[in-house]
Amino acid sequence: MAFPGLQHVAITVSDLERSTRWYSRLFGADPVLDEDEEGGEYHHTVFALDGGTLFGLHTHLGRESGDRADEHRTGLDHISFGLSGTAELEQWRDRLDQLGIAHGGVKKAHYGTGISFRDPDNIALEFFIAPGT
Known part of the structure; x- marks a missing residue:
């Protein structure tokens, strides 16, 4: 059985409005989804990229650490x-x-x-x- 490709990527951002503007400019597109998750755990803004991959920006409703990303910590490189x-x-x-x-x-x-x-x-x-x- 072949291992499947990525369907979506979701990253946590510190300022959803700022990041949405930045990624909209980079992608040359507006988000296709912008809503609170049903359970109230997070809000997500999602972009549809060519090839079918979704790219999501998440905010955890004020519970983010506020730290800048650092590839030297365990997690996303x-x-x-x-x-x-x-x-x-x-x-x-x-x-x-x-x-x-x-x-x-x-x-x-x-x-x-x-x-x-x-x-x-x-x-x-x-x-x-x-x-x-």
Whole structure:
């Protein structure tokens, strides 16, 4: 049996309004869902990405720690968005520049090529091309 792909990613943010604006600009789209969870545990704002993956922003109704994300702590290291080739990577580099989002430039390694950047809560994100793509 094949292991399934990711259906959605959900991250906790410190300021839902700020993060919703930031991710709306990055994705070039508005959320498809913005509501309190039925049990009242959290509020989520969800974006639909190409390919069917959902990307959710969660706020735990004032119970968040408020700490900035840090990949050196146990938990999430980064989220990577897959690209098809160098031309697309260069387009996203230019798009990040247009949006005023700081990034580390194009980095090449034997395991792939990518551009790393961070969201308002310091969550590490990247655009990535796998080798042979």
